[in-house]
Every structure is written in C-alpha cells, then in structure tokens.
Amino acid sequence: MSLSKYSLWEVILASFSGETWAYIAPAILETLYMTAVSSLVVLVFGFLLGVLLTALNPEGLLPKTGIYKVLGWVINTLRSLPQVVMIVLLIPVSRLLVGKSYGTNSCIIAISACCIPMYARLVESSLLEISKGKIEAAKSIGSNSFHIISRVVIPETAPSLIRGFTVEIISVLSMTALAGMFGAGGIGDIAVRFGYQRFQHEKLFACLYLLIFFVQLLQFLGNVISKHILKKRGLL
Amino acid sequence: MQSDQKESAYIQIEQLNKSFYPDGQELKVLKGIDLNVRKGEIFGIIGFSGAGKSTLARCINRLEEPDSGRIYVGGVDILSLDKKELLKERKRIGMIFQTFNLFESMTVFDNIAYPLAIEHVKKSEIRKRVLEVAELVGLTDKLKIYPGRLSGGQKQRVGIARALVNHPDVLLSDEATSALDPQTTLQILDLLKEINQKSGITILMITHELDAIKYSCTRMAVLEDGRFIEQGLVSDIFNNPRSKTGELFATVMREFAQTEFRDGEAI
Numbered sequence A: 001m002s003l004s005k006y007s008l009w010e011v012i013l014a015s016f017s018g019e020t021w022a023y024i025a026p027a028i029l030e031t032l033y034m035t036a037v038s039s040l041v042v043l044v045f046g047f048l049l050g051v052l053l054t055a056l057n058p059e060g061l062l063p064k065t066g067i068y069k070v071l072g073w074v075i076n077t078l079r080s081l082p083q084v085v086m087i088v089l090l091i092p093v094s095r096l097l098v099g100k101s102y103g104t105n106s107c108i109i110a111i112s113a114c115c116i117p118m119y120a121r122l123v124e125s126s127l128l129e130i131s132k133g134k135i136e137a138a139k140s141i142g143s144n145s146f147h148i149i150s151r152v153v154i155p156e157t158a159p160s161l162i163r164g165f166t167v168e169i170i171s172v173l174s175m176t177a178l179a180g181m182f183g184a185g186g187i188g189d190i191a192v193r194f195g196y197q198r199f200q201h202e203k204l205f206a207c208l209y210l211l212i213f214f215v216q217l218l219q220f221l222g223n224v225i226s227k228h229i230l231k232k233r234g235l236l
Numbered sequence B: 001m002q003s004d005q006k007e008s009a010y011i012q013i014e015q016l017n018k019s020f021y022p023d024g025q026e027l028k029v030l031k032g033i034d035l036n037v038r039k040g041e042i043f044g045i046i047g048f049s050g051a052g053k054s055t056l057a058r059c060i061n062r063l064e065e066p067d068s069g070r071i072y073v074g075g076v077d078i079l080s081l082d083k084k085e086l087l088k089e090r091k092r093i094g095m096i097f098q099t100f101n102l103f104e105s106m107t108v109f110d111n112i113a114y115p116l117a118i119e120h121v122k123k124s125e126i127r128k129r130v131l132e133v134a135e136l137v138g139l140t141d142k143l144k145i146y147p148g149r150l151s152g153g154q155k156q157r158v159g160i161a162r163a164l165v166n167h168p169d170v171l172l173s174d175e176a177t178s179a180l181d182p183q184t185t186l187q188i189l190d191l192l193k194e195i196n197q198k199s200g201i202t203i204l205m206i207t208h209e210l211d212a213i214k215y216s217c218t219r220m221a222v223l224e225d226g227r228f229i230e231q232g233l234v235s236d237i238f239n240n241p242r243s244k245t246g247e248l249f250a251t252v253m254r255e256f257a258q259t260e261f262r263d264g265e266a267i
Helices: A008-015 A018-056 A065-080 A083-089 A091-098 A104-127 A132-140 A145-156 A158-182 A187-196 A201-232 B004-008 B053-060 B083-090 B108-117 B123-137 B152-164 B182-199 B210-216 B234-239 B243-262
Strands: B009-020 B027-038 B042-047 B068-073 B093-097 B170-174 B202-207 B219-224 B227-233
Touching (some): A008 A018, A018 A158, A065 A104, A083 A104, A083 A158, A091 A104, A132 A145, A145 A158, B009 B053, B027 B053, B027 B219, B027 B227, B042 B210, B053 B068, B053 B202, B093 B152, B108 B152, B123 B182, B152 B182, B182 B202, B202 B210, B227 B234
Parallel strands (some): B042 B202, B042 B219, B170 B202
Antiparallel strands (some): B219 B227
C-alpha cells in the first residue's frame, strides 16, 4: 500500500493488519537476536576496553600515558568512521569468521566492531565519575589496583554504567536496522526491502512502531534499574 | 634510631619536602618538616587552608609521594617500602577524611568489612570483628543500612570503624570533624579520645579547628606555609606563646576566626 495511491489513514490501518505482521514477525526475532548477541559482545569487550582506558588514564590507577594515547587514537579513529563504511570494511572479516559476508551473524561482527569503541568511551566516562576521595580511602586501607577497580570503582559507578549500557543497546538496535540494508535481516531489512523498494508503506510504518516501542522500552528499563540502585543506596 | 627522643617517637618525620607543579611552576607545599609523634598520644596539627597539613598527612601513608626526607612509623622506613610492602604497611595506618569517603554501594557492614574482605579473611571472623568495631563506634543497629541514609556524624563513625577494623597502630585524621556541626564534632572527638585510651592507638589530628585540638590533644604543632612555626604542649602554646612564634600563632588564631566566619568549611 503506497502512500501515493492510498490515504494515510488507510495505510495506517493496514499497518496493523494481521497480514502485515505475519511478514514482520520473523524479522522481530532476527532483530532481537542480533541486538542481544551484539550487545553482549559489545558489553564484554567495550567494558574491558573502558576499564583499561580508565586505568591507563594519566590520572588513573596505572598511568601509562603512551599506551593511553595510542589506544585513544585508535578508538577515535574507529568512531569517526560512518557505520555504513564500517560494515563494508568489515565484510572480509565477517567472511573470515562466519564464512559469508551477509546474513545475521556476519552483521553481528560489524555491529559489535562499530559499537565497541563508542561503548568503551561511555564506560570510561562513567568510571571517571567516581570521587577521588573514595579511591584514596580504598588506597589508605591497603587495596591494590585490582581491588579498587573491581570492588570500589565499578560498583560505585553502577547506576551510571547501567545508563551507558542502555544507550549502547539502543545504538546497537538502530544499527541492526542499518545492517538490514546489507542483508542482515530483521526489522530494518523489512523496512528497506518492502517499505522503500516496493512502496509497501504499511510495512514501513509497522517497523517504525516496533523500533519506537523497543527504544522506549529499553530506555525505560535502564532508567528504572539505575534509579532502583540509587534508591536502594539512599542517594535519591 | 639514634637518640632517646627518636626512641620515644612513633611517627618520626625528618626534613620532609614536597612540591606541586600546578601550572608548570613549582609550588613548595612542605618545606623541611620535622615531626615527632609519641606512641599513644593524640597529636594535633593546625594550619590554614593551603598550609600543607593534608599533604603532610597524605605523605605519611604515601597517598602523596614526598620529594625528599624521611618518614618512620613504628620504626618502619615508609619511603623505602616497595609497592607490596606499602600496601601491607597501609593496613597499620588507618585514615579518616573530611568527606568520609564511604563506599556508597556497600552497606555499613560491608564498608567496615571491606579492609578484611580484600584480605580474604574468613567470613565468621570478619563478622566478629565488624560487630566488635561497630559496637565501639555505636553503630550496631545501622549495619544493614547504606551510608547514603546516615547523618554526617554516623557516616564519620563508619569511617572510623572502617579505619580501625584492621587494628592499626596509627590513625590519621584529616579534617575528620570539619564537615560536622559543633555538637557532632564533640561526639566524634569524644569517640576518638575513647578509642585512643582503650587501644593506645596513636592519632595524628589534622584540623583547622582550634577547639578540636584544645579538646583532644596533648601536644600540637602549628603549620604555616609549609613549615612548623610552633610545636609543643597544647597548654604551653595556649598559655605562654613564645615571643615571635607566639605572636604568629595569635595571628593564626585571629585569622581562623575570620576564616571560619567567611566560609565554615575551609579545607
């Protein structure tokens, strides 16, 4: 149902029809799968990288200005590449790891590679929020750097880390839509193939509802969890 | 340990120097500090904001690395320790802070238990020791609460308990009562005195509050611009200030009144 032939109201009505959703239902699962796996990969690697950045920071616990600068430069370079370009660049890597350059799994690699540097920066800025006094208190007690990071810095900044992770999942979700253009499947794929190339605007609309719903849900969950922790600690 | 005086000194500092370079320019914060604190006493160090008192305290457990000089705590040459030995030595030197610096992600119990938990002490032993210290500072009924819900005085009690849980020989108190109201300040000072009498712990009390020193210390030193301008018994300094330094100290007192009037939380 193209908007050029049907009225907006008719298209909107059709976007809620069972027929439309029968097309989209499998795509939802693909999107959820891609988002979940990519987010997990990004969480693990981005978090480690973020912790490393924080520790190596010239003001950090294990200051190594040289390594920090090189790492920062690499991250900034990766972040400055547009996501589309990144996906194309990573096609050979995907082919090497998954055996093909298209499909859900190969796009997970591209999405992760795109989001890890961004998330690492988010983690770094969250961890740097901790007051210097707490670190000094931990040091004065005789904690080593590992204790300070694992038992003090990370738990103390947990509410901020969770908000950062929410932002990360949402940007992964929006990237899965983009990756749809490169044969990743999912909601973005439907939106492009049917909504854009075939003028089936009711499907485009349905994808839109879904994406809005997911983003709102994720942001809501992130806020609730983060607030819950602050409340539990008597900080809100 | 050469002379008798040094023998009796538990914290002994010789010719300590420390500079910072805030804008590339040298700022001498400590200029040849000599200090002897006896075992089991509460020694007060008073000075203005920026006199270098906090830096001095932080040099003792090497939160700040001095440029030159010597520091002995209980005969241990602090500045010659390697990283591992320093971590071990820090457990013998407790520290409490103006801003309390409690871990907000942990309950009061876990805050107090933290120094033991990182040592992998047995859970039952941790529990026993935490309850012991909590009773000493009067927090037995608050153990399950998060520090965010405590008042300032209660927070400092947690800070004190956390600093004491390892049985340290020395307690560095860096403006520990400066963020508290006068009544709570007295309660905390009473607590520190009580702990000092019970356990014989040596306390170095850094403060800008003259009253705190008058109330708790036997001996004191006045720090100004990185140097001690007067050192001795609190009563002597109060009653018979020696000519030149005494005059300076009088100025110190007057300026303190103004400082406190201007901004009650001068660091």
